[in-house]
Amino acid sequence: MKKLLIYSLTLLMGMNLVMSCKEDEFLKEEPLDFYSPDNSLETSAQFQLSINYLHNRLRNIAFGGIDLDSYFALRYATDFAVNATDYQPAVKLNDYKNTMVPTYNVPQVIWQNVYQIIANANVVINRAKLSTKLSDADKNLFKAQGLFFRAWGYNMLANLYGGVPLVTEEISVPRRDLVRATRDQVYTQCKTDLIEAITSLPNIDAVKDGAVNKQVAQHILSEVYISLKAYDDAITTATQVINYPGVGLMTTRFGARKANPGDVYRDLFELGNQNRTSGNREGLYVIQSDYLNLASTQRDAMQWAVMSGIQNVTIKSSVDGKTVVAVKGPNEKWSGRGVGWIRPTSFVLYGMWNSGKDDIRNSEYNIIRDFQIDGVPTTSPDYGKWYVKDGYKAKATGFIDTIRYWYPILKKNTISAGDFPDAYFQRDAAGNVLSSPLGGRLLINGSDLFRDNYLIRLPETYFLRAEAYIMKGNMASAADDLNIVRARAKATPITAADVTIDFLLDERMRELYGEEFRMVTLTRMGKLYDRNKKYNEKAGLSIEPYHNLWPIPFSEINRNVFATLEQNPGYN
């Protein structure tokens, strides 16, 4: 027994000894297919990857890579549009009061996605300082870009939610003791960040298309100044943008289709006409997207969402009274395929154009208001008739036909016939492209737009300056700024007497419909309630003044166990 014990213990210890010196080596962990912060936040090329990600996340919010309800909510349930699908009975944000509650996922999704940008911007800002391989110029440049994205994010959050938790450090130990800063504190942080960023950011004509530049930073700073009631600073900063020689409103035809019938406003939204390389000088931050580019698989959902589901429009056949489909299908001559989620308000489709018939933003090139019936046999008396002009629309009985399936097409959210790629066309089983006898090829699911899009365009800078002037009571200067934008649209000039904040909002809509995050603009200005009441046929019925700010997400309050995140008034 004793012999055995000695025997086996020796054996075991022997094995242990042989191995133990190698144990740590044997169990050492070595990543094979991912990087660590220590080896991938050093060089200029590496930091560029981090900056790319920030652009990517911003595009993800703007183009609808986030949850679609949240994407829509940055645009509809405002004076711009209603939700066309949850209409009968009214649910989601059509029933604003019962839907915009702290547990609704929309405020949560936007909050999370914007904070994700801020957190990653914090990493860039912190690590750029620490890097030993970056030149001082690069350090400043990368840090400035990080500061820009952080300020953009905080500005958006403050606009939507009011004061939010302010975190400006790279997180190494996650925090659950967050408290809200005041709205002014958040704006002040944005101001500080942007002022620093502006000192290092190159001018717009010195960077690649799509990159962060001094002018876009100044534009946002101007908006932040307005929020801080520093109107003179806002005017000064906006003026710096406007006066920069590298930017300017496009007043003459340009770009790929300048020879085609149309107007300059349409040119702004043609495929390939957003970047400076096309001659465009208006885009301050152009969100980049190329067809079939692997770094832009996320495409803009706007065309699909705002375009009516025209392929579903039905008419009563003049032959036998049966319900028949009006068109052969979505046709490239109108738009890509739409489904009618975001339905512009009557104000946007009709009302706001009442006083400006010559406004090119309402031209036949920019808003299509009728279409020809081609879904019936060519021998039918209905064939080739106009849906609106010939009275078919008036006979439509279902709400869907006029709320979701047919309303005027906002052309700016889509590209033109001929620009759709081959892959987007309907084909028969043999692979032949189908088209309408009245012209135009039929589209299939090519409902997402791969075009670049504006996050910020120069007319908005004029609107910011006009807003600052209005807040200062300088209506004449405000009118001047508004008239600059109107002049390009061939709209009749206005006078100082016409200028009000509401007029400014109307004008913003005329210029930026389907383009800006209308929800953010209205919450920033405290006008969400007013404008919904006035123009939104559904959300306006239940909205209340406290809705001018979004609720702090319920889950965020819930997760923040070591401190209390106060809820906005009205939501408790």
Added chain:
Amino acid sequence: MAHNTHAQELLTRRVTLQIANQSIKTVLNRLSKLTNVRFTYSSSLIHAERKVTVNASNQALGEVLNDLLTPLKIEYRVDADEVILNPGPVENEAEKSTFQTIESKQTGDTPVDITVTGTVVDEKGEALPGVSILVKGTTKGTNTDVNGTYSIRVPDENAVLIFSFVGYAPQEIAIGNRSSIAVTLRQDDKSLDEVVVVGYGTAKRRDITGAVARADINAFKEAPNVSILQSLQGSVPGLNVGATTQAGQDPAISIRGRNSISGGTAPLIVLDGIIYRGNIVDINPNDIASVDVLKDASAAAVYGSQASNGVILITSKTGKATKKPTVEFSSSYSLQEITNKAMLPDDAAGFLRKKADRYISLSRTGPGLLQTNPAFDVTKYLSPQVLAGMQNGTETNWWELLTNRRPFISSNDLSISGRTEQSSYFFSLGYTKQQNVVKNDDYKRYNFRVNLDTKVTSWMKLGIQSFYGLSDYSGAAPSLDDVQFQVPQLAPYDANGALVRLPDGARVNPLLQIAQTNQETRSTLFGLLFADINIPFIKGLSYRLNFSQNLIQKRNNNFSAFGQNFNGEAFKANAQQYLATLDNIVTYQKTFGPHSINATLLYGTEKRSFDSTRAYSAFFTNDILGYNKLDAGQAAQQTTTSSAWKEASLYSMARLIYNYKDRYIVTGTVRRDGFSGFSTTNKFGVFPSIAFAWALSEEKFIKDRAPFLDELKFRASYGISGNRTIGRYQTLAKITANVGSGYLFGDGGAAQQGQYLSALSNNDLKWESTRAFNFGLDFGLFNNRLSGSFNAYVSNTYNLLFNVDLPVVNGITSSPANIGKLKNTGQELTLSGRPVQKGDFSWDVTVNFSRNRNKVISILGIDANKDGVEDDLVSSKIFINHPYGVAYDFNITGMWQVADAEANRIPAGFTYGSYKVEDINGDGTYTAAADRKILGYTDPSYRFSIQNSFRYKSWEFSFFINSIQGGSKYYYGQPGSTLPNPDNISNGNIFNFDYWTPENPNARYRQLGFYTVALGETFSPYVQRNFIRLQNVTLAYSLPQTLVRKAKLNRVKLFLNGKNLATITGWDGWDPETGTGLDRSAYPFLRNYTAGLNIEF
């Protein structure tokens, strides 16, 4: 490893024994204990009560037996790991009959006049030599010969024969007027000498101190179970095996309660002593000899940081104790069908009806909305495609087009096994094909196994246990959601008979989906090379070297002609995992006087590595070569991704089993585990355990008072085991980089990658630990006619890894930390009995029962509201002192009705046909913060199963009932949570279900056109998943031996089997056990009818 040792080696084992004037039986018992050799004999035939004296000092067993038995005219021979004793040959018939006559005279019986002959076989039909046959009430008897045949003379037709054999349940058979009786003996699992696999070695059942169970894998042998795990469903209390719905799928398994929240709850799988990380379904169920389940911490503790979910030990077959090769062929064919026809998609009229029901305010009118609104024109709400189809009178049964008419499982297996003096072998081939209901939900498996061992020297045995399995899942099944969604009014083919690309204008025709070229295979190559060395000079000391390698290769190739808007899309993905294990095991077994010890020391390492490559291409110019010509796609659309990882474990373990007088047994183990995935500060964990057993039935005072008691054993154990949970690389900070996170600048700009911090480093992370206490009781009564086992346990898991939800301000949504505590308590009971045993008829019953209660003790450890109790984690629906899975939601009290609307009683956000819920805080509004409560728990309350087997002559009939119950508060699910929202339900088809309309006011589910946002889009009633299922019914018939022998066969068995024949449940949707409810995309639960046969020769 004694069970594998070659026969002749038994006789060389050394014996030291001084014993005087004791019965032969006692001597053999002592020898058995000393040498670990089993003796098989009929007490009566060898007159085992005769007193003898033995005086051996370090002599070979063979010599001792020669000295002892030769004078007694008892012969012995060695068969496998046992020694069979028989009376010596009689010189002639006369002497034989004299011998018997003397006996007859002694008992005063009438002279012999009937001769009965026959063969005794085991359950597999294999001949059993050495079976003792005794005429009841006499001492007269005989034994079966090497072919299992016997011949005995009995006094008259009333005689009863008792067949008995060590390790098998005895059987009594009345002669009647038969002269030939074939007998099948069944293995008696209750045998205390049975060898149980315990992890890194074996032990006798009598030495077991922990909660260990051997699954009865023969009980469901006739069922069409593609994975061996399916055969364990309901068979071991505390082992929970789920149901499967897809071809070639392994069911989910767990042992006892939930010990982890973020980690896996599946037990560790050990195949032939090696931790097996492949898919169980790749192993041919026909190659498996036994499945042992280690349930408590002390039994599982030998696996340390991977043991807290329990361990399943699978042992493959080896060559058996036959001189000539045994060839076994089995084949079965099983027809399948869905269990719930109500889940099939609705017809064309039903689709239109639902369309109208989705717009109740428009389609109905009048008081109570009970009249049809004549102004409602359903065609206004149809898509152009559906409208056209309706006007053309199209009605397509998409389900029929996309499902198989005769789904089946067919299985064919062939094995050859045998044993020679030096070696044993087992070869097998298997082919299984499964075609499920949904088209292309197919599975094919090819298996090949070689198990060999051979004694190369007197002290060393070498062997290999190896298999190759090819699992083939090729073929693209359609998205079931798409199949259900397709509206009957849509036609799949155009006028020319070609497939329509997008029948509804948006979804790809499912018939095109199934036409994709798809290859999906996984091949597993497993080899275990071992050496067993008996260390010279120290008897009982042996060393075993296990070296195992396992290569798992996966291929997944797909070409879709409709991908990328019909421009074609394809990928080729290859992945392989390599695993190597090296175990050094030293064992020492010795008996001295009343003490016996069984010690094991282990030192081993495990290495795993993985790599994968995936190439993708799209926009094919010429796609006829599919995924084999990826470069035919557009250059800019070709992408490659790759990944790789590796990990290593290093461990040592010591175990000692000490047995005193077979009455008191103590087992102690300790394991030290190192794993590369553990953080640098916690690289090693130590896991100790101790267990104690008291075999009360061995005590004299019990033996005297309760002779009917075969076994009574108390067990108690305590141990700490772990769950790795944190996987490789989880403690490291991580930067993820890919082009999908990247960006481009300028029109035509190059795609650039993006990178982001995806994980923070966390050096504090470690394994989860479970401290568990188990109390057990094993008993057997009346020759084990009634036996059973009871276990009760309490386990406390601490250092629970929990992904703490973070405010998303942090940029990440959660972060893991070892903070939580869980507690499980439970009871398990197995009862087996044979209520009837009459002549050729017997009835056996086995009842299993298990119950587990889970409780969250702590999660975040925060008491922010300062009430002295830790706060619940409402955001994750975790409540302190409640089970982990909680149905925490609004409480439905009814449905708002049209009358409520007419009386203006319906609160904002609700309408008629929406759920009426309790306003818990009574403030008139309904919020998640204030109006939800615990409605019940998602875990089952208890499970039970009953197996009934009836045997009559060559017939065998059995049925198995399985049930999981929720009692009053448990086993809640939400069958309606997957119902589509109003928009999706009106565009696509769906099955019919109990939804609200003015005409169906008492429906279980809300109206189709509205949901209350405050309650959530998926909010729906909670329903208990309780069910009782007739899970298995088998009728088997073994052809008479006389017939079989004529055909030169050993055994022919025919059987019929029904699986999942009937289920009683209140659940809605596909199946309560799978938990799939009213889910358009869930795969159906299937029923099987099987016929098959086994032939052995």
